Amino acid sequence: MQLYHDSQNEEYRFPKGAVKTDDEVRLLIKVISEIVPDSVKVRLWTKSENFVKMELSRRDGQELWYSVRLKMPGEAQLLWYFFEVETNGKKLFYSNNQRQLGGVGVMEETPSFRSYQITVYDKDFHTPDWFKNVVLYQIFPDRFFRLGNEKDFPKRHSDYRIHDDWYEDYFFDRHPFEDGPACNDFYGGNLKGIMSKLDYLKDLGIGAIYLNPIFEAFSNHRYDTGDYSQIDGILGTNEDFAELCKKAEERGIRIILDGVFSHTGSDSIYFNKYKSYGENVGAAQNDSSPYSKWYTQNDDGTYSSWWGCSNLVNVNELEPTYIDYILKGSNAIIKKWLKSGASGWRLDVADELPDEFIKILRNEAKAEKADSVIIGEVWEDASNKISYGQKRQYFGGHELDGVMNYVFRDGVLKFLLGEKSAEDFKAEVCSLIENYPKEALLSSINLIGSHDTCRAKTVLSGKIPERSLSQTQKSEFSIKGADETLALRRLRLAVFMQMTFIGVPCIYYGDEIGMQGLDDPFNRRPYTWRSVDPQIFNWHKKLVELRNNLTCLRTGELEFLYSKDGVIAYERRDPDQTAICVVNRNDSPCEIEFCIAKGDGNGFKQLAGSGEFGKNGLTINIRLKEYGCILLVQGGGKNGKSEE
Numbered sequence: 001m002q003l004y005h006d007s008q009n010e011e012y013r014f015p016k017g018a019v020k021t022d023d024e025v026r027l028l029i030k031v032i033s034e035i036v037p038d039s040v041k042v043r044l045w046t047k048s049e050n051f052v053k054m055e056l057s058r059r060d061g062q063e064l065w066y067s068v069r070l071k072m073p074g075e076a077q078l079l080w081y082f083f084e085v086e087t088n089g090k091k092l093f094y095s096n097n098q099r100q101l102g103g104v105g106v107m108e109e110t111p112s113f114r115s116y117q118i119t120v121y122d123k124d125f126h127t128p129d130w131f132k133n134v135v136l137y138q139i140f141p142d143r144f145f146r147l148g149n150e151k152d153f154p155k156r157h158s159d160y161r162i163h164d165d166w167y168e169d170y171f172f173d174r175h176p177f178e179d180g181p182a183c184n185d186f187y188g189g190n191l192k193g194i195m196s197k198l199d200y201l202k203d204l205g206i207g208a209i210y211l212n213p214i215f216e217a218f219s220n221h222r223y224d225t226g227d228y229s230q231i232d233g234i235l236g237t238n239e240d241f242a243e244l245c246k247k248a249e250e251r252g253i254r255i256i257l258d259g260v261f262s263h264t265g266s267d268s269i270y271f272n273k274y275k276s277y278g279e280n281v282g283a284a285q286n287d288s289s290p291y292s293k294w295y296t297q298n299d300d301g302t303y304s305s306w307w308g309c310s311n312l313v314n315v316n317e318l319e320p321t322y323i324d325y326i327l328k329g330s331n332a333i334i335k336k337w338l339k340s341g342a343s344g345w346r347l348d349v350a351d352e353l354p355d356e357f358i359k360i361l362r363n364e365a366k367a368e369k370a371d372s373v374i375i376g377e378v379w380e381d382a383s384n385k386i387s388y389g390q391k392r393q394y395f396g397g398h399e400l401d402g403v404m405n406y407v408f409r410d411g412v413l414k415f416l417l418g419e420k421s422a423e424d425f426k427a428e429v430c431s432l433i434e435n436y437p438k439e440a441l442l443s444s445i446n447l448i449g450s451h452d453t454c455r456a457k458t459v460l461s462g463k464i465p466e467r468s469l470s471q472t473q474k475s476e477f478s479i480k481g482a483d484e485t486l487a488l489r490r491l492r493l494a495v496f497m498q499m500t501f502i503g504v505p506c507i508y509y510g511d512e513i514g515m516q517g518l519d520d521p522f523n524r525r526p527y528t529w530r531s532v533d534p535q536i537f538n539w540h541k542k543l544v545e546l547r548n549n550l551t552c553l554r555t556g557e558l559e560f561l562y563s564k565d566g567v568i569a570y571e572r573r574d575p576d577q578t579a580i581c582v583v584n585r586n587d588s589p590c591e592i593e594f595c596i597a598k599g600d601g602n603g604f605k606q607l608a609g610s611g612e613f614g615k616n617g618l619t620i621n622i623r624l625k626e627y628g629c630i631l632l633v634q635g636g637g638k639n640g641k642s643e644e
Helices: 191-196 198-204 238-250 320-328 333-339 355-368 406-416 422-435 438-442 456-460 471-476 481-500 534-549 551-555
Strands: 002-004 024-032 039-045 049-053 055-060 063-071 077-087 090-095 106-108 116-121 136-139 208-211 215-217 225-231 254-259 263-265 312-314 344-347 373-376 445-447 504-508 557-564 567-573 577-584 590-595 605-609 612-616 619-624 629-635
Touching: 002 090, 024 039, 024 077, 039 063, 049 063, 116 422, 191 198, 191 238, 198 534, 225 238, 225 333, 238 254, 320 333, 320 355, 333 355, 344 355, 355 373, 406 422, 406 445, 406 456, 406 481, 422 557, 422 567, 456 481, 481 534, 481 577, 481 629, 504 534, 534 551, 534 605, 551 567, 551 577, 557 590, 567 590, 577 619, 619 629
Parallel strands: 136 208, 136 504, 208 254, 225 263, 254 344, 344 373, 445 504
Antiparallel strands: 002 024, 024 063, 039 049, 039 077, 055 063, 077 090, 077 116, 090 106, 215 225, 263 312, 557 567, 567 577, 577 629, 590 619, 605 629, 612 619
8 A cells, every 4th residue: 555645736735835714725645555445534733633534535446535624723823734544454654754844745654743734824914015025135234334434433332442444354352241252343334324325225126124233232233232212322323213214215225123122231221230321220230120120130149141141131021011111112112113214123033032022012013014024033944933842923923924034045055065955955945835824935034144144155165164263263264266266156046046036035235245254253244345246246236136027036936847966946936927947056067857837838038047948838948057047037027028
């Protein structure tokens, strides 16, 4: 006897992927057997176990198809299933594959309980349409552009060090108060500097900017918030922020802020460990402080801190006074900055925030600005993420709109480096497509670099050095010659995939001009305005323009057409357009052939990349050079015309 089910094939699961509450799902399993089984059941698990009998719906010789229609729960949750087939007292089981990525599973003689997942989300879940249609640009504010004289920047602390030269290297001071690096050297990038570069970003095709933290803090990264209500003085003023939002909006660009709500700085108006904000203001000096209930004191007198970093003091997010200050009050922090012009929040370390906190945040933010976007920092599959022993509810429809898609980044870079096969890359991507509600999938951020990762170009050289290097050695490290040439060829492919995949592409500042850098802080160097690689910049600009012009690349479905031997081909499709995207990561040419998913093979035009293609009905033949890619489009562009 043989069993077969493919959760990513609509013949076996309809509709495939995540489904809305109260929807109906049809499951089918194929049994190949000379003997008709005594029973075929699907084992379901929501909050308890339940076996549901399946009925024989079709028979063709020894092939028997059993199906069942299941009504989905009326509230958002995860539903799990596998199959049980019994014949003459002997049971066989069909479960998810060993990597639990969905699709084709495995037949077993004993239940492994590797169930298939169905994500059930609220039928009213909808994410902002504007966000699905933009290319995002991430800015680390101190390092993007400085407008003004560095000697005029306010030094709130005597321990601050201001770089006179935008291009000089870091200072590696130890923290004056806490254990760890100081992060107290500033290059003076500011909000006025960003304003002065809005036309540059507009020309690049950017539709939204994600800013790393901009509120008053001790450090240059500002994840140690000192005062949520004030823009950091080195960056500018509250009025400067409102002006930035206004000028950006005039150019069709929105601003998204970084919300660091799981902890504050120890040097903050709320904790005030070093009395920078006066006497008896913060919880560290005064048990009667309005902020004292925000923090948890340990038996030894220390305070709970984020991952043991004493300068990042954990807050009790569900403390009513904290919720009122950050979320619920008429001028709560999230509302204050939305009123000032922000269009959404990226939530730092979202898995450190309770579900209830995120739910309240979403409700309050959407009530203040209905089309504001809420993005979470989640590094894994966010649909089934477990944090601190709790299954998270990010995509039930009541919390996040999307996440930072580090699964995409990891897959793309490892595929291009040859560390992941084309088949494995496809399996991981298809698993996300299966598990994420489409609204969340379209609103998740496809990045290839960030302030928390090595620069994409450096990674793609394949020459990341040992972590035992000193700070000075890391600072001096760079890829050159053949290594840099190879990295750039791979980077072109990474950008191609980023701009043609499902989700919101996000360019980390400087990646578009070929900046290098190892991990923090070397991935946060000042933008090298005097050293721009025109080829990689023009490649970014071309692909951003194509994405902005082609609806199928922004909101179309994604389906793989080919994945083998270091080559992938996938289709992006909506009712009006079809795009075929092919990538050859190998150092040798390739020739492949595949059938398109729907429609016919006529009318395709090559809009990007280099290669040759031919067509014969539904069959497409592609010939690519080494490290080559090609984009073929059938149908109208933004204005109903093919974009050349």
